[in-house]
Amino acid sequence: MKLNLKAVLLGLTGIAIVLVMLGGLALSLDERIRAAHQRMDVRTQRLASAGVPLLLNSLVVGDLASAEQTIDNLNVDRVLARRAALRERRTHPHPRRLAAPPERIERSRLGPALHALKVRETRISIAADPVVYAVLAVTPSSAPIEAELWRRSAPR
Amino acid sequence: MVPLIFGVLNQQSPALTAERWNPILHYLTAVSGVPLVLKMGPTVDETNAMMARSVFDLMFTNHNFQSEFDGIGYRVIARWAGEPIRTVIAASADSPVRHLRELEGKAVAFPSKEAFVGYAVPLVALRSARVNVSEVFAGNQEGAMAQLKARRVDAAAVNSRFLSQYAEREGVKFREIYVSEGFPELAVIVHPRVPAATVDKLRRALIGMADDPAAAPVLARVKFRGFAPASDRDYDGVRRVYKQTGQ
Numbered sequence: 001m002k003l004n005l006k007a008v009l010l011g012l013t014g015i016a017i018v019l020v021m022l023g024g025l026a027l028s029l030d031e032r033i034r035a036a037h038q039r040m041d042v043r044t045q046r047l048a049s050a051g052v053p054l055l056l057n058s059l060v061v062g063d064l065a066s067a068e069q070t071i072d073n074l075n076v077d078r079v080l081a082r083r084a085a086l087r088e089r090r091t092h093p094h095p096r097r098l099a100a101p102p103e104r105i106e107r108s109r110l111g112p113a114l115h116a117l118k119v120r121e122t123r124i125s126i127a128a129d130p131v132v133y134a135v136l137a138v139t140p141s142s143a144p145i146e147a148e149l150w151r152r153s154a155p156r
Numbered sequence: 157m158v159p160l161i162f163g164v165l166n167q168q169s170p171a172l173t174a175e176r177w178n179p180i181l182h183y184l185t186a187v188s189g190v191p192l193v194l195k196m197g198p199t200v201d202e203t204n205a206m207m208a209r210s211v212f213d214l215m216f217t218n219h220n221f222q223s224e225f226d227g228i229g230y231r232v233i234a235r236w237a238g239e240p241i242r243t244v245i246a247a248s249a250d251s252p253v254r255h256l257r258e259l260e261g262k263a264v265a266f267p268s269k270e271a272f273v274g275y276a277v278p279l280v281a282l283r284s285a286r287v288n289v290s291e292v293f294a295g296n297q298e299g300a301m302a303q304l305k306a307r308r309v310d311a312a313a314v315n316s317r318f319l320s321q322y323a324e325r326e327g328v329k330f331r332e333i334y335v336s337e338g339f340p341e342l343a344v345i346v347h348p349r350v351p352a353a354t355v356d357k358l359r360r361a362l363i364g365m366a367d368d369p370a371a372a373p374v375l376a377r378v379k380f381r382g383f384a385p386a387s388d389r390d391y392d393g394v395r396r397v398y399k400q401t402g403q
Contacts, residue, residue, distance in 0.1 A: 053171055056170070056171040056174065057169055057170045057171045057198075058170075060170035060171060060173065060174045060194070060196065061170050061196060061197060061198040062195075063198060128171065128174030128175045128178045129175070129178060129179065130178060130179065130182050131174070131178045131182075131194075133174075
């Protein structure tokens with residue numbers, strides 16, 4: 001009887017330790033994913049913003065081939081999952097209201113349930129007020145972030 | 157109603173040109189009821205080629221005063237308001253070059269071979285002073301000043317208005333080595349296919365812009381005083397200089 005109580009206590013303590021460790025790991029991963037999302041958003045914004053003046057130059061003179069080339073050059077590191085799309089090529093005094101950007105879930109090799117990375121489309125207006133030449137819609141790739149998380153999580 | 161195509165000479169990058177001209181064209185469209193849309197080529201040569209092909213219904217330029225465009229029949233309906241424009245050949249503030257003759261053999265940036273104050277006028281001045289320079293064509297005035305700022309050339313020839321705007325924007329000081337006589341600001345010209353009634357509406361909207369309180373925010377934003385009345389005869393001096401250079 002004594003032995004059984006000891007075993008139960010030991011077992012419960014072990015389970016508690018495992019639960020605390022798992023909880024800590026989950027919290028840490030959640031924090032990392034959140035930080036990774038922020039980095040991904042900043043990187044996408046920075047990339048897209050860098051290309052806006054060049055794209056505006058091309059679109060004002062109607063040179064769509066150069067605009068396409070600029071977008072390709074921006075994505076040499078494959079930071080964007082879906083090639084940036086110029087959603088509108090109409091000039092109008094006020095930009096039309098666009099539908100809310102879709103959210104996309106990429107399956108992660110870190111485990112589908114906990115680590116699914118949601119990537120949101122970013123839209124940047126390419127305009128010389130009051131004319132909107134195009135709206136650049138870019139969807140970042142979660143691959144670089146996954147690689148980074150994988151590197152940090154993998155045993156050394 | 158199909159919008160009329162308003163061409164603008166490449167004095168700055170297309171993006172900066174659109175930032176300056178879209179608010180103006182938006183205002184003119186609202187006041188005159190004649191829809192206008194900005195169009196230009198990626199380079200001065202291409203914009204001029206478009207003018208030669210009669211792509212533009214209206215245009216802001218002075219390159220039409222070259223004899224090669226005489227046959228098209230563009231007419232002046234207004235000009236950019238303000239003091240006459242002059243060619244300035246500028247060097248860096250710390251440059252040892254102080255006089256035109258000291259530019260002998262040196263690299264000088266020009267916007268393009270087609271430019272009036274940026275090339276034709278300084279060319280006549282340099283020829284008169286018997287100074288030979290190494291010509292560098294930068295595409296537009298912005299490019300010419302960028303070459304000077306980066307010290308890839310010893311001097312740059314641009315128009316006086318542009319130089320003061322550039323110096324203010326970039327926070328850089330330049331020394332003026334040569335300043336030409338004054339010429340009227342660039343003209344707004346209209347193609348002969350545009351109906352007289354439309355031309356009249358546009359002319360009134362252009363000239364009235366300077367005194368219209370509704371235009372004040374646009375004028376302040378693009379830093380200009382509006383348009384002034386002008387006719388083809390005001391540009392005889394421009395034609396004379398182009399002829400002297402064989403253009």
